[in-house]
Amino acid sequence: MSEQPIFNDSFFAMGTRCDVVFLNIEQEFGEQIFHLIKNEVTHLEHRMSRFIPDSPLSELNKAGKNEWIPVTDDLWNILTICFDFYQMSNGAFDITAAPIIKLWKSNKPPTKDEIEKAKQISGFDKVEFDFENQKIKFKTDGLEFDLGAIGKGLALDSIKPIILKQGIENGIISFGESSILALGKHSNGKNWPLGIRNMYNFNKFVHVFSTSNETITTSATILNTDDGGVKKRKHIISPVSGLPVEVNKAVSIKSESATLGEFLSTSFLILPENDKIILSEKLKKIEILEVEYLDDNNFKSKLTIL
Numbered sequence: 001m002s003e004q005p006i007f008n009d010s011f012f013a014m015g016t017r018c019d020v021v022f023l024n025i026e027q028e029f030g031e032q033i034f035h036l037i038k039n040e041v042t043h044l045e046h047r048m049s050r051f052i053p054d055s056p057l058s059e060l061n062k063a064g065k066n067e068w069i070p071v072t073d074d075l076w077n078i079l080t081i082c083f084d085f086y087q088m089s090n091g092a093f094d095i096t097a098a099p100i101i102k103l104w105k106s107n108k109p110p111t112k113d114e115i116e117k118a119k120q121i122s123g124f125d126k127v128e129f130d131f132e133n134q135k136i137k138f139k140t141d142g143l144e145f146d147l148g149a150i151g152k153g154l155a156l157d158s159i160k161p162i163i164l165k166q167g168i169e170n171g172i173i174s175f176g177e178s179s180i181l182a183l184g185k186h187s188n189g190k191n192w193p194l195g196i197r198n199m200y201n202f203n204k205f206v207h208v209f210s211t212s213n214e215t216i217t218t219s220a221t222i223l224n225t226d227d228g229g230v231k232k233r234k235h236i237i238s239p240v241s242g243l244p245v246e247v248n249k250a251v252s253i254k255s256e257s258a259t260l261g262e263f264l265s266t267s268f269l270i271l272p273e274n275d276k277i278i279l280s281e282k283l284k285k286i287e288i289l290e291v292e293y294l295d296d297n298n299f300k301s302k303l304t305i306l
Contacts, residue, residue, distance in 0.1 A: 004023055004024040004187055005024060005025060005026055005027070006021065006022070006023055006024075006025075006187075007020075007021070007022040007025050007026075007027060007029075007030025007031070007033075007034070008020065008021045008022075009030075009031070009034050011038050011041075013038075013041045013042060013045055013155070013175075014041070014045055014151050014152050014155065014175060016152075016175050016176035016178075017175075017176055018037075018038075018041065018155075018173065018174070018175050018176075019172070019173070019174045020034055020037060020171070020172075020173055021171055021172045021173075022168055022170070022171040023169075023170040023171060023184075023186075023187055024169075024170060025168065032166075033162075033163060033166050033168060036159075036162055036166070037159045037162065037163070037173070040155075040158055040159050040162055041155045041158075041159065044151075044154060044155055044158055045151070045155075047072075047074065047075065048075070048078065048147050048151065048154065049147075049151075050098075050144065050145065050146050050147070050148075056071075056072050056075050057075065057145055057147065060075070060136075060145065061144035061145060063137070063138055064138070064141060065137075065138055065139065065140055065141045066137055066138075066139070067137055067138070068130065068133075068135045068136070068137045069135055069136055069137065070133070070134060070135050071134055071135060071136055073134075076134050078147065078154065079095075079136065079145070080129070081259065082095045082124075082145075082147075082150070083124055083127070083129070085263045085267075086124040088263075088267075088279060088282065089263070089267040089270075089271060089275075089279060090240070090271070090275055091123070091124070091125075091239055091240050092238065092239065092240065092266075092267045092270040092271045092275070093149070093239075093263050093266055093267045093270075094122070094123065094124050094239035095124070095145050095146055095147055095149065095150075096122045096123055096124050096126070096127065096143055096144065096145060096146075096239075097122050097123075097146070097237065097239040098122065098144055098145075098146040099118040099119075099121050099122045099142065099143075099144075100115065100118045100119060100122055100237055100239060100242050101146075101235050101237050102118075103115065103118050103242075104235070104237055104244055105235065115242035115243075116242070118242065119239075119242050120140065121140050121141065121142035121143055122143060122239065123143075123239070126138060126139040126140050126143055127139070127143070149262060149263075149266050150259050150262040150263060152175040152176075152178070152179035152217075152258070152262065153179055153215070153217055153257070153258035153259040153260075153261055153262035153263075154258075154259050154262075155175070155179075155258075156173060156175070156179055156180075156181045156215055156258035156259075157257055157258050157259050159173065159181075160181060160183075163183065164183075168183065169183065169184040170183055170184035170185055170186075170187075171183045171184065172192065177197075177218075178217065178218045178219075179215070179216075179217050179218075179258055179261075179262065180194060180215060180216045180217075181214075181215050181258060182194060182211040182212060182213070182214055182215070182216070183212075183213055184212060184213065185212060190210075191210040191211055191212040192210075192211045192212065193208050193209070193210060193211075194208065194209045194211050194216050195207070195208045195209075196208070196209070196216075196218065196250070196252050196289060196291070198299070199220065199222055199223075199224060199230055199248075199250060199291075199293060200230055200293060200296050200297070200299075202224060202228065206289075206291050206299065206301055207252070207289050207291075207301065207303065209252070209254050209287065209289075211254060213256070214254055214255065214256055215253075215254070215255055215256070215257065215258035215261050216252060216253070216254055216261070217252065217253050217255075217258055217261035217262050217264075217265050218250060218251065218252040218253075218265055219236070219250070219251055219262070219265035219266045219269055220233065220236075220249065220250035220251070220269070221233055221236045221244075221245045221246075221247060221248055221249050221250075221269060222248050222249075222250070222293070232248075236266075236269055236270070238270045240270075245269055245270055247292055248292065248293040248294075249269060249290065249291065249292045249293070250290075250291045250293075251264075251265045251266075251268040251269050251288065251289065251290050251291075252265065252288075252289040252291075253265045253268075253286065253287070253288055253289075254286065254287035254289075255285070255286050255287075256285060260286075264279075264283075264286070264288065267279065268288060268290060280304065280306060283306045284306060285306070286305075286306045287303065287304070287305050287306070288302075288303070288304040288305075288306070289301060289302070289303050290302045290303075290304075
C-alpha cells in the first residue's frame with residue numbers, strides 16, 4: 001500500500017512562521033492552495049495592521065477626537081466583534097489598550113501617573129459606533145486600535161473556508177504553534193493530537209487536545225527564548241488596572257473559531273476567577289486549559305470543558 005502524499009510549506013506573516021501541512025494531496029495542487037492561503041493572510045495583514053502606515057486600520061487610528069470616520073465592511077465586522085468581546089470580558093479584552101502596553105515595553109517601569117494618563121486615552125468605552133451609517137468616532141485624542149491579540153485567529157478563520165472550498169479535508173495550519181487550525185483527521189485516521197508544551201521542559205506536554213475541524217489558541221505571560229530558557233512577557237497587561245499579569249501562566253483554548261479562541265485565551269489570563277465563571281456560562285463547545293507554573297519543575301493545570 002502506497003503512502004499518502006503529504007504537502008508541507010511555510011511562510012512568514014504576523015510576526016511568526018506559518019506552517020501549512022495537507023494530507024493526501026499532490027504537490028502541484030498543494031502549492032496552489034498554499035499560495036491562496038499566503039495571499040489571503042498577506043491581504044488581511046495589510047488591511048488590519050497598525051504597523052503598516054497606509055492600512056485601513058492605520059488610517060482609522062489617525063482620526064482626531066469627535067470626528068466621524070466611515071469604516072470598511074471587513075474592518076467594521078472585526079471592530080464590532082471586538083467590542084462584543086470587550087463587553088463580555090468586563091474590559092479585560094480591549095484592542096484600544098496600546099498606550100498602556102507601550103508603557104510597559106520600556107526598561108523602566110511606568111509611574112502611577114503615567115499609567116493613569118495612558119488609561120485616559122484608551123478604553124473601548126471611548127469609542128462611539130454609528131451602526132446605521134457604519135461610522136465610528138473617538139471620544140478622546142490619542143486613542144488607537146491594535147488587532148495584534150486576535151490577528152492570527154482572524155487569519156485562521158479567514159483561510160478555513162478557502163481551504164474547504166478547494167476540497168481539502170485533512171491538514172494543519174499553524175502560526176508558531178500558538179494559533180492552530182486542525183482539519184479532518186491525522187494520517188492514522190484519528191483526530192489530530194495537538195500537545196501543549198511544558199514551558200519549562202519543552203520536550204514534554206502538559207496536555208494533548210484531540211482535535212478535528214477545530215482550532216487551538218494559546219496565550220501566556222511567559223515565553224521560551226531561543227536558548228531554551230523562559231522569560232516574562234511585558235505585553236500581557238490588564239487594561240482595567242494598567243498593570244502586568246504577574247502569575248506565570250498559559251491558557252489554551254479549543255474552539256471552532258480561532259478568533260473566539262484568541263479572545264478567550266487572553267481574557268482568561270487577566271480575569272479574576274469570578275469573572276471567568278460568569279464568562280464561561282456564555283460559552284458552548286469550548287475547552288479551556290489553564291496552566292500555572294509554580295517554579296521550574298512544578299505546575300498546576302485545570303481543564304474546563306463547556
